[in-house]
Amino acid sequence: xxxxxxxxxxxxxxxxxxxxxxxxxxxxxxxxxxxxxxxxxxxxx
Amino acid sequence: xxxxxxxxxxxxxxxxxxxxxxxxxxxxxxxxxxxxxxxxxxxxxxxxxxxxxxxxxxxxxxxxxxxxxxxxxxxxxxxxxxxxxxxxxxxxxxxxxxxxxxxxxxxxxxxxxxxxxxxxxxxxxxxxxxxxxxxxxxxxxxxxxxxxxxxxxxxxxxxxxxxxxxxxxxxxxxxxxxxxxxxxxxxxxxxxxxxxxxxxxxxxxxxxxxxxxxxxxxxxxxxxxxxxxxxxxxxxxxxx
Amino acid sequence: xxxxxxxxxxxxxxxxxxxxxxxxxxxxxxxxxxxxxxxxxxxxxxxxxxxxxxxxxxxxxxxxxxxxxxxxxxxxxxxxxxxxxxxxxxxxxxxxxxxxxxxxxxxxxxxxxxxxxxxxxxxxxxxxxxxxxxxxxxxxxxxxxxxxxxxxxxxxxxxxxxxxxxxxxxxxxxxxxxxxxxxxxxxxxxxxxxxxxxxxxxxxxxxxxxxxxxxxxxxx
Numbered sequence: 230x231x232x233x234x235x236x237x238x239x240x241x242x243x244x245x246x247x248x249x250x251x252x253x254x255x256x257x258x259x260x261x262x263x264x265x266x267x268x269x270x271x272x273x274x
Numbered sequence: 275x276x277x278x279x280x281x282x283x284x285x286x287x288x289x290x291x292x293x294x295x296x297x298x299x300x301x302x303x304x305x306x307x308x309x310x311x312x313x314x315x316x317x318x319x320x321x322x323x324x325x326x327x328x329x330x331x332x333x334x335x336x337x338x339x340x341x342x343x344x345x346x347x348x349x350x351x352x353x354x355x356x357x358x359x360x361x362x363x364x365x366x367x368x369x370x371x372x373x374x375x376x377x378x379x380x381x382x383x384x385x386x387x388x389x390x391x392x393x394x395x396x397x398x399x400x401x402x403x404x405x406x407x408x409x410x411x412x413x414x415x416x417x418x419x420x421x422x423x424x425x426x427x428x429x430x431x432x433x434x435x436x437x438x439x440x441x442x443x444x445x446x447x448x449x450x451x452x453x454x455x456x457x458x459x460x461x462x463x464x465x466x467x468x469x470x471x472x473x474x475x476x477x478x479x480x481x482x483x484x485x486x487x488x489x490x491x492x493x494x495x496x497x498x499x500x501x502x503x504x505x506x507x508x509x510x511x512x513x514x
Numbered sequence: 515x516x517x518x519x520x521x522x523x524x525x526x527x528x529x530x531x532x533x534x535x536x537x538x539x540x541x542x543x544x545x546x547x548x549x550x551x552x553x554x555x556x557x558x559x560x561x562x563x564x565x566x567x568x569x570x571x572x573x574x575x576x577x578x579x580x581x582x583x584x585x586x587x588x589x590x591x592x593x594x595x596x597x598x599x600x601x602x603x604x605x606x607x608x609x610x611x612x613x614x615x616x617x618x619x620x621x622x623x624x625x626x627x628x629x630x631x632x633x634x635x636x637x638x639x640x641x642x643x644x645x646x647x648x649x650x651x652x653x654x655x656x657x658x659x660x661x662x663x664x665x666x667x668x669x670x671x672x673x674x675x676x677x678x679x680x681x682x683x684x685x686x687x688x689x690x691x692x693x694x695x696x697x698x699x700x701x702x703x704x705x706x707x708x709x710x711x712x713x714x715x716x717x718x719x720x721x722x723x724x725x726x727x728x729x730x731x732x733x734x
C-alpha cells in the first residue's frame with residue numbers, strides 16, 4: 230500500500246462526516262417545522 | 275384537456291379540419307408578417323451581420339483547403355441556428371404582446387394552432403436558408419461535391435430546427451424574460467440536430483463514399499419525432 | 515432514523531475500505547482506478563434521478579397531483595448535483611489517464627448535454643410566475659428533452675471514438691476481481707441510499723415551502 234492513501238481516506242471521511250452532519254441537522258429542523266405546522270402525521274415517527 | 279369534445283371552439287364547423295385550420299393560421303401569420311416584417315427582418319439582419327463578420331474576418335482563402343468542408347459547415351450552421359433562435363419565438367410572443375392569445379385559443383383546435391405556427395416558422399427558416407446558404411457558398415468559396423445531398427441536409431436540418439423550437443416558443447411566450455429564455459431552452463434540445471447537421475454538411479461537401487445521407491435520415495427522424503411529441507404535448511401548455 | 519445511521523456507518527466503511535483495503539485495478543497508472551468507487555455511483559444516481567424526474571413529470575401531467583411535481587423537481591435538482599459530481603470526478607480521471615481535463619469524449623459530450631438540459635429546466639421553472647403553469651411547463655419540457663437523448667446516444671459515437679473504460683471496469687466482465695466488485699456494489703447501494711435520503715428531505719422541504727406560501731397568500 231502506498232503512503233498517502235491514509236491521508237486521502239481521512240480527508241474523504243471528514244468530508245463525508247460533514248455531509249452526514251448537515252443532513253441530520255436538516256432532518257431535525259424539517260421535523261420541527263413540520264410539527265409546528267402540523268404536517269408530521271404523514272411521515273415516519 | 276379534451277380537444278376532441280365537439281362544439282367547444284367557436285369557428286369549428288363540420289367542414290373545418292385540422293389542416294384547414296392550420297393553413298388558415300399559417301396564412302394569417304404570413305399576412306401579418308408581410309405587413310410588419312418584424313420577424314423576417316430581425317432574422318435576416320442577424321444572419322447577414324454574422325455572415326459579413328465571418329466572411330470579412332476569415333475570407334475565402336484563410337482556411338486550408340483540406341479543413342474547409344468541416345470548418346465551413348460549422349460556421350454555416352452556427353449562423354443559421356443562432357439567427358433562427360433570434361427570431362423564431364416571435365410567432366407566439368407576438369400573440370401574447372398583441373393580446374390575441376386568448377382569441378386564438380378560442381378560434382382553433384390546439385394541434386391546428388401548433389401546425390399553423392410550425393408552418394409559419396418553417397416558412398421563415400426557408401426564406402433564411404434560401405438567402406443565407408447561397409450567399410455563404412459564394413462569399414466563402416465553399417466547394418460542395420454532392421449538392422443534392424447538401425441541399426437535402428439543409429432542408430431536413432431546417433425542418434428539425436422548426437420542429438424543435440416551436441413548442442418552446444409557445445412556452446416562453448407565457449413566461450417572463452422571453453428573449454434570453456428562448457435560446458437557453460432551445461439550444462439543449464437542438465444540440466443533437468446541430469451535431470448531425472454539421473457532420474452531414476461536411477460529408478456532403480467533402481464527398482466521401484456514403485456522403486451525408488445517414489445524417490439526412492437522422493435529421494429527418496429528429497424532425498418527425500419532435501413534431502409528433504410536440505403535437506401530443508402542445509394541448510397541455512395551450513389549454514392552461 | 516435507524517437506517518440513516520446504518521447508511522452513515524456503511525458509507526464510512528466503504529470509504530475506508532476502497533482506499534486502504536482494495537488493491538488498484540490493473541491497467542491503470544498508480545491509484546487512479548480508485549475513483550471508480552466514487553465516479554460510477556454518482557453517474558448512476560444522476561441517471562436514476564433524471565429518469566425518476568421524467569416519470570414523476572409524466573405522472574404530474576396525467577394526475578395533476580402536486581406531490582408528483584415536488585418529486586420531479588427534487589429529483590431533477592439532485593440529479594443535477596450528482597451529474598455535476600460525476601462530471602468533475604470523470605474530469606479528474608481524464609486528466610490522470612488521458613492527459614487533459616476535457617477532450618469532448620462522447621461520455622463527456624452527453625453529460626454536458628444533460629447538464630444543459632436540466633440547467634434550462636431550472637431556468638424555465640424560475641421564469642414562469644404561475645405555479646400551476648410552471649409545473650406543467652417543466653413537465654412538458656423534461657419530456658421533450660428526454661426525447662432528444664436517444665439521438666445523442668446514436669449521433670455522438672459517429673463523430674468520435676470513446677476512450678471511456680468499459681471492459682476493465684465493468685462489473686460483469688472478468689476484469690474486475692471479487693474484492694473490487696463487492697465494494698463497488700456496496701458503494702452503489704450507499705450512494706443510492708444517500709440519494710433516497712436527500713430526495714425525501716428535499717420533497718419535505720418543498721412541501722413545507724408550498725404550505726407556507728399558501729398560508730401567506732390566504733392571509734390577504
